[in-house]
Amino acid sequence: xxxxxxxxxxxxxxxxxxxxxxxxxxxxxxxxxxxxxxxxxxxxxxxxxxxxxxxxxxxxxxxxxxxxxxxxxxxxxxxxxxxxxxxxxxxxxxxxxxxxxxxxxxxxxxxxxxxxxxxxxxxxxxxxxxxxxxxxxxxxxxxxxxxxxxxxxxxxxxxxxxxxxxxxxxxxxxxxxxxxxxxxxxxxxxxxxxxxxxxxxxxxxxxxxxxxxxxxxxxxxxxxxxxxxxxxxxxxxxxxxxxxxxxxxxxxxxxxxxxxxxxxxxxxxxxxxxxxxxxxxxxxxxxxxxxxxxxxxxxxxxxxxxxxxxxxxxxxxxxxxxxxxxxxxxxxxxxxxxxxxxxxxxxxxxxxxxxxxxxxxxxxxxxxxxxxxxxxxxxxxxxxxxxxxxxxxxxxxxxxxxxxxxxxxxxxxxxxxxxxxxxxxxxxxxxxxxxxxxxxxxxxxxxxxxxxxx
Numbered sequence: 417x418x419x420x421x422x423x424x425x426x427x428x429x430x431x432x433x434x435x436x437x438x439x440x441x442x443x444x445x446x447x448x449x450x451x452x453x454x455x456x457x458x459x460x461x462x463x464x465x466x467x468x469x470x471x472x473x474x475x476x477x478x479x480x481x482x483x484x485x486x487x488x489x490x491x492x493x494x495x496x497x498x499x500x501x502x503x504x505x506x507x508x509x510x511x512x513x514x515x516x517x518x519x520x521x522x523x524x525x526x527x528x529x530x531x532x533x534x535x536x537x538x539x540x541x542x543x544x545x546x547x548x549x550x551x552x553x554x555x556x557x558x559x560x561x562x563x564x565x566x567x568x569x570x571x572x573x574x575x576x577x578x579x580x581x582x583x584x585x586x587x588x589x590x591x592x593x594x595x596x597x598x599x600x601x602x603x604x605x606x607x608x609x610x611x612x613x614x615x616x617x618x619x620x621x622x623x624x625x626x627x628x629x630x631x632x633x634x635x636x637x638x639x640x641x642x643x644x645x646x647x648x649x650x651x652x653x654x655x656x657x658x659x660x661x662x663x664x665x666x667x668x669x670x671x672x673x674x675x676x677x678x679x680x681x682x683x684x685x686x687x688x689x690x691x692x693x694x695x696x697x698x699x700x701x702x703x704x705x706x707x708x709x710x711x712x713x714x715x716x717x718x719x720x721x722x723x724x725x726x727x728x729x730x731x732x733x734x735x736x737x738x739x740x741x742x743x744x745x746x747x748x749x750x751x752x753x754x755x756x757x758x759x760x761x762x763x764x765x766x767x768x769x770x771x772x773x774x775x776x777x778x779x780x781x782x783x784x785x786x787x788x789x790x791x792x793x794x795x796x797x798x799x800x801x802x803x804x805x806x807x808x809x810x811x812x813x814x815x816x817x818x819x820x821x822x823x824x825x826x827x828x829x830x831x832x833x834x835x836x837x838x839x840x841x842x843x844x845x846x847x848x849x850x851x852x853x854x855x856x857x858x859x860x861x862x863x864x865x866x867x868x869x870x
Contacts, residue, residue: 419674419675420445420446420646420647420672420673420674420675421438421444421445421674421675422435422438422443422444422446422674422675422676422677422678422858423445423446423447423448423654423665423672423674423677423678424438424445424446424447424448424677424678424680424832425448425654425656425665425677425678425680425681425689426448426449426679426680426681426832426833427448427449427454427455427634427638427648427650427680428457428458428680428833428847429456429458429484429487429633429834429844429847429848429851430680430832430833430834430836430847430848430850430851431447431449431456431832431851432447432454432487432633432634432637432638432641432851433483433487433637433832433847433848433850433852433855434678434680434832434851434852434854434855434858435447435637435648435678435851436487436490436491436641437487437490437851437852437855437856438855438859439640439641439645440490440644441855441859442644443858443859444644445641445644445646445647446646446647446648446649446672446674447641447647447648447649448649448652448665448672449649449650449651449652450651450652450653450654451650451651452650452651453634453650454630454634454637454638454648454650455630455634457472457473457682457805457808458472458473458629458630458633458844458847459471459629459630459634460472460628460629460630460631463716463799463801465799466718466757466758466799468757468758469628469631470628470716470758470760471628471629471760472714472803472805473712473762473803473805473808474714474744474746474760474762475625475629475844476591476622476623476624476734477497477622477623477624477625477844478611478612478619478620478622478623479499479500479612479616479620479621479622479623480611480615480619480620480845481843481844481845481848482845483848483849483852484845484848486848486852487633487637487848487851487852488632488633490640491633491636491637491639491640492636492640493632493636493637496625496626496627496631496632496633496636497623497624497626497632498751499618499621499622499623500618500621500622501521501618502518502519502520502531502617502618502620502621503517503518503519503527503528503531503620503622504516504517504518504519505517505622505736506732506734506735506736507537507583507735507737507738508735508737508789509537509738509739510738510739510740510787512787512788512789512790514735515535515536515537516535517531517532517535517537517584518531518534518535519531519617522617523617524613524614524615524616524617524619525613525614527617527620528546528613528620529546529547532546532584533546537579538579538580538583539579541578542577542578542579543580545574545576545577545578545580546580548575548576549571549574549575549576549585549609553606553610553613553614556610560602560606561601561603563602564814564815565601565602565814566597566600566601566602566813566814567586567589567593567597567598567600567601567602567605568598569602570602570605570606571585571586571597582738582739583736583738585597587736587738587744589605590743590764590765591743591744591764592604592608592841592843593605593608593765593809593812593841594710594712594764594765594808594841595710595765595809595811595812595813596765599813600811600812600813601812601813601814601816604812604839605841607839607840608840608841622734624733624734624746624751625751626752626753649667652667652668653667653668654666654672654689655667655690655691656677656679656690656691656829657690657691657692658690658691658694658697658826658829659692659693661826661827663677663826663827663828663829665677675828676828676829676830676858676861677828677829678831678832678854679829679830679831679832680831680832680833680851680854681833682807682834682835683704683707683810683833683835684704684707684709684807686701686704686831687701687705696824696825697824697825697826700820700824700831702817703818703819704817704820704835706816706817707810707816707819707835708810708811708813708816709806709807709808709809709811710765710807710808710809710810710811711766711767711769711770711804711806711808712762712763712764712766712808712809713762713763713766713769713802713803713804713805714760714761714762714763714802714803714805715760715761715763715777715778715780715781715800715801715803716758716759716760716761716799716800716801716802717758717759717760717761717778717785717797717799717800718757718758718797718798718799718800719758719759719792719795719796719797719798720796720798721791721795722749722757722791723759723785723789723791723792723795724747724749724759724789724791732747732750733746733747733750733751734746735788735789737761737788740784740787740788741780741784742761742762742763742780742781742784743762743763744761744762745759745760745761745762745788745789746759746760746761747759748760758799759785761781761785770804770806774800774802777802778797778800778801778802781800782800808842809834809841810834810842812841812842818837819835819836819837820836820837821836821853822836822850822853822854822857823857828861830854830857830858831850832847832851832853832854833847833850834846834847834850835850836849836850836853836854838850838853
């Protein structure tokens, strides 16, 4: 077997972003994925009864995901995502009344101010409160991080209360951080706000994949790597062995020669990935083992008819459900086209819900859909499924272990993943950032100097 320049272990967003960047730079890459499909924690599966491809959780992107879009452009997959021209979020209150936060096409952050002041769901006093949070976000994240404050603390300090807090800031925080505002650290949240509401207007625009997740990026990334002389292998359970300062990769006993290795696995998988003389990695492994995981629950509901839009004039692909346990509902028919026919309801920060049984969660989601969406009240529920990602993200609570960078004390071994220290919470953008950082670090070490191991 001819040696590879780089072995990338893990075929999620981080691993495939790193692999494609290295392939773009002319390196011969092998990607090793332990499971039978690509995509890691952002993938899809085929429902056994309907035959539809179902995402293992609804993933939403924002226009400020610049590294994600750079990755998608590289692999010719940017067309698999639809980006709003400006931020627009429809809501249904507990009585089923619809309102829309619709930002005008003004420069940021004026577009946010215009959207909030035009949002009929808010009393005027709360609209004024946005003036206390929008300006000066740049540079605030580092100062807030030093205080150890939570998101709830930050919102209180900035005078955010009432419906603007309950409908806008807290749902955004929970969606971005996957943790309750009273638990999550404010620093990553302020970083997200700064990226969304500073710079270009479209930084805050919501972007939805128009294909199942693995088709959105994993399949095109595989094609990109293979067209440039690399390989992508599934069902390839890899181990990274460290001995005498050297690293070797094997897959079920078969050695895979590579000059450098990128370990692009989640925090909870790193300890079992590396074997041998792991003493140089002791601190990194200890921190990873102490990182707490947080769940996301997604309930998929199939009805005997289309139940959205909520009114003839709306064209909602998703709707916020404030005041309910399921926070968002996505109409997959609107997003994917007629190849899909189900609703996908998402609950982030779902510690309590994740412990409930499937029947209870399906009943809860169907009840909340019926309360919110008139079209669902006379429809018959045909099927319901639940996806529990118990380790969907890592906790960003104050006091969590520091996250590592992409380099390690072991020569030729690099890390990637959404859990790397990118300044962001566990998002697709954090994974893409880490993948690109790892690729740059590999290239900076000059693979020819590391030397192929024979």
